[in-house]
Amino acid sequence: MSSLSKKITFITGASSGIGKACAEAFAKKGSNLILLARRKEKVAEVAKELGKKYGVKIIYFQADVRDYKQVKKIISSLPQEWKKINILINNAGLARGFSKVYEGEISHWEEMIDTNVKGLLYITREVLPHMINNGSGHVINIGSTAGHEVYVNGNIYCATKFAVNALTQSIRLDVLDKNIKVSTVDPGMVETEFSLVRFSGDREKAKNVYKGLKPLSAADVANAILFCAAQPPHVNIGEIIITPSAQASSTNVYRR
Numbered sequence: 588m589s590s591l592s593k594k595i596t597f598i599t600g601a602s603s604g605i606g607k608a609c610a611e612a613f614a615k616k617g618s619n620l621i622l623l624a625r626r627k628e629k630v631a632e633v634a635k636e637l638g639k640k641y642g643v644k645i646i647y648f649q650a651d652v653r654d655y656k657q658v659k660k661i662i663s664s665l666p667q668e669w670k671k672i673n674i675l676i677n678n679a680g681l682a683r684g685f686s687k688v689y690e691g692e693i694s695h696w697e698e699m700i701d702t703n704v705k706g707l708l709y710i711t712r713e714v715l716p717h718m719i720n721n722g723s724g725h726v727i728n729i730g731s732t733a734g735h736e737v738y739v740n741g742n743i744y745c746a747t748k749f750a751v752n753a754l755t756q757s758i759r760l761d762v763l764d765k766n767i768k769v770s771t772v773d774p775g776m777v778e779t780e781f782s783l784v785r786f787s788g789d790r791e792k793a794k795n796v797y798k799g800l801k802p803l804s805a806a807d808v809a810n811a812i813l814f815c816a817a818q819p820p821h822v823n824i825g826e827i828i829i830t831p832s833a834q835a836s837s838t839n840v841y842r843r
Contacts (some may be wrong), residue, residue, distance in 0.1 A: 590817055592617030597672050599710055600679030602629035604779035605812075608805035609676050614641040614812045621669060622647040622650055623661070623679075623710075648698060652679045652706030653698075662713040670717045675814050677707045677728045680751075682744040682785040690789045704749035704754070706742070711758065714765070715750075719834040723766045727815055728755045729774040732828060738837040744785075748773075768823040775830030776802040776840070799842025800833040 596613045600606035602624035610620055614637040624630035634647040646669060650657050662670075680703045701787035709724060718724025733741055734748030752771060759769035777829035782793035808829060815824040833841045 588618040594673040596674040597621040598676045609762040612809040619644040635720035653701040659710045714724040725768040730771045779800040
């Protein structure tokens with residue numbers, strides 16, 4: 588039996604991309620799921636499909652992690668048995684826009700900061716007390732190579748992912764005596780809806796980001812997250828940086 592069997596895994600941004608891939612990877616291992624996403628129809632489809640396929644229990648919610656009142660209401664109203672959250676995967680995040688700071692759209696900045704930083708904090712703030720009460724838990728934040736080095740026109744997005752990196756380390760210190768693990772998985776180029784969102788639906792621009800190389804898939808990243816979660820109780824994987832073999836850094840990519 589898998590070490591994740593019957594555990595409860597809470598995943599944000601679960602309707603597509605890395606979040607959806609995590610839902611499948613953890614369901615396959617027998618984990619029960621709490622799924623949260625902004626798109627109700629899509630997250631409902633994911634829940635229905637995985638519940639039928641793997642026979643695990645799944646509940647889902649439509650919510651925007653930027654809305655603290657909504658986040659607090661959902662988590663506080665969970666049935667008692669669902670408050671025994673074992674694993675939290677803070678996956679919800681996005682990049683919006685690609686420009687110099689002096690040309691940036693303020694609305695893009697606010698959306699990234701509110702989602703990538705404040706949203707992660709809101710979810711973590713409400714879930715951690717339950718983990719502490721339960722005597723164990725594991726917080727896995729999805730960062731980025733952009734949280735380790737900046738790149739041209741990445742400014743605010745990079746800043747939010749640097750913040751995720753700092754928050755991961757800070758949370759780890761805060762819960763060191765609480766039997767709670769804290770990890771970050773930081774991918775490079777992953778072909779999901781990420782670039783499509785960044786370029787406001789421009790499919791040609793999004794496609795060009797991955798031209799000439801094989802990027803990571805959402806499933807590749809989910810496997811790394813699963814690896815963190817599946818370690819024995821005494822082992823904490825603090826950080827995984829995962830990139831395509833053709834990517835050495837944010838700005839060094841080999842294209843054929």
